[in-house]
Amino acid sequence: MNTKPIVALDFSTSSEINHFLSEFKEESLFVKVGMELYYQNGPEIVKYIKSLGHEIFLDLKLHDIPNTVKRSMQGLAALDIDMINVHAAGGKEMMKAAMEGILAGTPAGSERPKLIAVTQLTSTTQEAMRTEQLIEVPLLQSVIHSAQLTQDSGLDGVVCSALEARLIKEQTTSNFLCVTPGIRLNGAEQGDQKRIATPIFAKENGASHIVVGRPITLAADPLTAYLAIKNQWNGVGN
Ligand code: C5P
Numbered sequence: 001m002n003t004k005p006i007v008a009l010d011f012s013t014s015s016e017i018n019h020f021l022s023e024f025k026e027e028s029l030f031v032k033v034g035m036e037l038y039y040q041n042g043p044e045i046v047k048y049i050k051s052l053g054h055e056i057f058l059d060l061k062l063h064d065i066p067n068t069v070k071r072s073m074q075g076l077a078a079l080d081i082d083m084i085n086v087h088a089a090g091g092k093e094m095m096k097a098a099m100e101g102i103l104a105g106t107p108a109g110s111e112r113p114k115l116i117a118v119t120q121l122t123s124t125t126q127e128a129m130r131t132e133q134l135i136e137v138p139l140l141q142s143v144i145h146s147a148q149l150t151q152d153s154g155l156d157g158v159v160c161s162a163l164e165a166r167l168i169k170e171q172t173t174s175n176f177l178c179v180t181p182g183i184r185l186n187g188a189e190q191g192d193q194k195r196i197a198t199p200i201f202a203k204e205n206g207a208s209h210i211v212v213g214r215p216i217t218l219a220a221d222p223l224t225a226y227l228a229i230k231n232q233w234n235g236v237g238n
Pocket of ligand 1: 212
């Protein structure tokens with residue numbers, strides 16, 4: 001289990017990033033940079049956040065033909081990031097190619113970033129899966145199958161709901177990562193998240209990392225909110 005909650009930096013400008021990170025001068029964070037921030041600021045924003053000493057999960061969810069994903073991953077791994085992801089729907093050959101790209105691109109002397117996969121987007125419903133993707137099995141079965149395919153492809157883990165983590169752990173090896181968003185402290189604003197869990201539940205249900213956005217980024221005091229979530233995740237003062 002990673003002791004640092006991953007903070008989702010869902011901002012679009014570098015000045016918002018600067019403002020937010022200025023509160024965390026004493027804390028080395030593990031942050032998530034997603035499409036919104038990356039597509040508007042490019043690799044420079046990743047280099048800047050790394051230069052401040054923070055770890056980065058680059059959440060770009062690559063999904064293309066194997067050769068394109070391999071070459072793209074090679075370039076992204078050169079940014080010396082700590083975690084990155086693909087869509088498992090791209091298939092085994094694509095996931096293996098992604099890992100090859102990572103191994104080729106990781107700077108000498110650095111540890112390669114963890115490579116994880118998205119199984120089914122949480123915005124996909126059972127009904128949409130059946131009528132749009134023509135997949136008749138229950139959603140959870142599809143998620144578990146994708147997790148096993150991900151592990152068979154040599155990847156390190158999946159993004160999943162904390163509610164699914166236990167079942168995924170049972171069907172994969174113990175070191176397989178379950179990175180879980182949708183985290184809220186008890187009684188907190190849910191936003192558009194429907195299937196939420198507390199840090200304690202996520203921990204007990206087998207999550208290896210938690211991803212937390214708005215409960216920290218929109219808090220009146222982000223540092224205090226971060227420390228409260230971090231303490232609960234680490235079982236401090238529970
Ligand atoms: O603000 P909140 O804590 O809901 O943010 C969660 C972060 O995790 C956001 O960046 C969101 O895009 C991401 N995410 C998610 N559910 C998934 C995959 C990613 O909420 N299944």
